Amino acid sequence: MKSNWKVYTKKADFKAIGERFGIDQVMARIIRNRGLETDEQINMYLNGTVDDMHSPHLLKDADKCVDILTDKIHAGKKIHIIGDYDIDGICSTTILYKGLKAAGADVTFAVPDRIIDGYGINEHLIDEAYNNGTDTIITCDNGIAAIEQIKYAKEKGMTVIVTDHHDIPFDFVDGEKIHKVPQADAIVNPKQEDCPYPFDKLCGAGVAFKVIKILYERLGLNPIDLEEYAELMAIATIGDVVDLSDENRVIVKYGLKHLAVTSNIGIRALVEACELEIDKISSYHIGFVIGPCLNATGRLDSARRAIELLLTTDMEDARKKALELRTLNVERKDITEEYAAIAIEQVENTELKDDKVLVVYLPECHESVAGIIAGRVREKFYRPSIVITKAEDGAKGSGRSIEGYNMFEEISKCGKLLNKYGGHPMAAGISLDIDKIDEFRKALNENQTMTENVLTPTVWIDVPMPVDYVDIKLIKQFEKLQPFGKGNEKPVFADRNLTVRQSAVIGKNKNVLRCQLESEHGKLVTAIRFKLDGQEIPEVGRKISMVYYPDINEYNGIVSIQFRIEDWRYV
Incomplete structure (x- = not known):
């Protein structure tokens, strides 16, 4: 899907900020792009501790x-x-x-x-x-x-x-x-x-x-006993996808650090069941491994099982419960894959394809995975998406939105058609009578005022930065920007007029692009893109512009810089 590339244009004395905080000017620009203006805000962002949290x-x-x-x-x-x-x-x-x-x-x-x-x-x-x-x-x-x-x-x-x-x-x-x-x-x-x-x-x-x-x-x-709640707050903050700004950054940074020495038997057992190392847990592992296991209990069984795991003081009991949670999550994944494919096919092959707000009815789908499937539909078509399933007392739905469409407010405008609703600008839950689904869908689409610009995904570029400028020292500074997530996205950069010298699809599933690119100044760099999903491959000899994030790759003891391609287009 074609996207809009936009460059942040926020102003500040980046050189002065860099000198005050001992960081590269590129770092200063990224921080300013995150909406931070005062020295107090920047210091909280870079160096905040539990002592800086609000009363x-x-x-x-x-x-x-x-x-x-x-x-x-x-x-x-x-x-x-x-x-x-x-x-x-x-x-x-x-x-x-x-x-x-x-x-x-x-x-x-x-x-x-x-x-x-x-x-x-x-x-x-x-x-x-x-x-x-x-x-x-x-x-x-x-x-x-x-x-x-x-x-x-x-x-x-x-x-x-x-x-x-x-x-x-x-x-x-x-x-x-x-x-x-x-x-x-x-x-x-x-x-x-x-x-x-x-x-x-x-x-x-x-x-x-x-x-x-x-x-x-x-x-x-x-x-001191309050410290036992640190990892629970971090897990919830990451899992609930709230903004990783202000003290939420402190909560996650401190909680992840504390996780390595946690006394919570249940958390230790779940980390073990997921075959992770407890001293190497990142926000990624919480968001995509640990969190889904906890969530799976509330989706397919009872969330009480997850709470009992977090409360147990018996290691054998904890290991048993943790393995049960992991098994439930595997089952949840299978259901999600099956019905996400059905939802996408329904949009592509019915009148829904013309709607700007997608309302998909999957009566046979387990209502617990409706939100996940709505997220898949939104990701595929980049439109606000609501998946509705048949429930015991009518129908229930869960929605996921895009930037520029306040789903909670828009659903509120149709509140008379609903039995119950609630949520956020980016997500919402509803219940309604089955015979109101079509009317609800029509009302949302008639009320919506989204322009084509809103319906086109935007890639925000932090800094137009030649690949020649990137070195390992700068990449290591980027670690200070973590944890990444909503409200503190991983920074991305852009360079242009890069000549494609090599281009190949690699990996067991043939879904990874690996390129060798040459800059205008003759520097050769390696670039990689994951999850191609049928996307076009850049032709050797042609020039491209690239949105990227630089990373450090270690293989067989050799350390090198690898550029992760976020998006690209021909010059």
């Missing part, structure tokens, strides 16, 4: 929340956590449970069943808690949109605390957004309009940790 007391209702919790703990009241079935919900539930247990609370937890309960707190879970003598419910990674459900719990005389990080729900009244929040006893969510917390992109586990941190302070518990 949890700045979160609206955080102290009020802990006031309630300490009163309930001292009174011996039953506290019940209601989490969520994804990686963030799993980790935030574990953090709250371990933290409240350490504080002496009489605490239990529940996780919604994806099929039976759907997302978040509901009347069934409330009734179950009430009948078990629960006095207080505390949510994590959900609750902010549960207006009626929390009203129901309050009518039963229960205390309800919400800890969440999702967008605040709203209604459109005369074209104006009117936000609405549940009538809980305390709501801890940095996205609230009147919340003074300086960073609103924490994941649910990050919010849960802030509450537990205050609880530890209030009860005089050893702050």
Whole structure:
């Protein structure tokens, strides 16, 4: 698919920034491209530590929340956590449970069943808690949109605390957004309009940790013990794909470092089951190996199994549970591959191909993988994509968006057609009646105002940089930019008038391109592109422009520079 190439044009005194922080000017430009302007912001980005994280007391209702919790703990009241079935919900539930247990609370937890309960707190879970003598419910990674459900719990005389990080729900009244929040006893969510917390992109586990941190302070518990939550926060932050900026960078950097010495038996067993080395875990391994195993429980079984793995103190039990999680993830992969192919074929061979917002109905597909398949469809066609499956009480769907299309807002405009919905600008979940699917699809497409520019993927180039400028010293500096992810993408560069001297498709599956390119100044470099998927191969002798990321390749003790091709075109 053809893409737009755009170069960041943000200005600054890059030489001065480089001198102040001891970095190359190229590094300074990349950092400025990430929206950082002040020395304080740049220092936090490069050198931030746990001591630089924002005070949890700045979160609206955080102290009020802990006031309630300490009163309930001292009174011996039953506290019940209601989490969520994804990686963030799993980790935030574990953090709250371990933290409240350490504080002496009489605490239990529940996780919604994806099929039976759907997302978040509901009347069934409330009734179950009430009948078990629960006095207080505390949510994590959900609750902010549960207006009626929390009203129901309050009518039963229960205390309800919400800890969440999702967008605040709203209604459109005369074209104006009117936000609405549940009538809980305390709501801890940095996205609230009147919340003074300086960073609103924490994941649910990050919010849960802030509450537990205050609880530890209030009860005089050893702050060193808070370190056991570091890797859980990092796993959730990476897995929930929140922006890796500000203190989220600190959370991930510190959490990954702490992972190597974790005392969490369950995490160690899962790393072992995935055949990884615990002292070499990166954000990639969390995002594409560990995280999917945790998520698979909530997709095909119960996320409770993942939480029990993270809570176990028996190594044999942990190994058994970890292998079960890995097996579930293999099953999840097979289902995903089967139905992703069906979804793509449906778009290509029906009237859907003319839609700018893709709504694909796969009645036989397991609803738990709808979001993953929506991501595959979006990746294939670069359009906002929603995959809907048949559910016990109608239909459920999950969507993935593209930059420039706020899926949560656009779905909200069609809210009258839906039974339930929620999410973010880039992802959303819905439930609706089956006979409303076509009307919903038409409404989304009639309302959309996307231009062709929005519907064309953009490759943002950090610095137009000749390959001649790149050396190993510069590449090693790029390590300071990690961890990479949403909000802190891996930097890419561009060079032009590169002559193709060799070009070949290699690899067991013949899906890797390997080229030798010559710069305008006569320097020969090796360039490689993975996952060709039928893409064109540059012809020997022709000149190309290339968007790339330089990497260090080590083979048989020989260290060399290798340029990873992100995109290319003929000059």
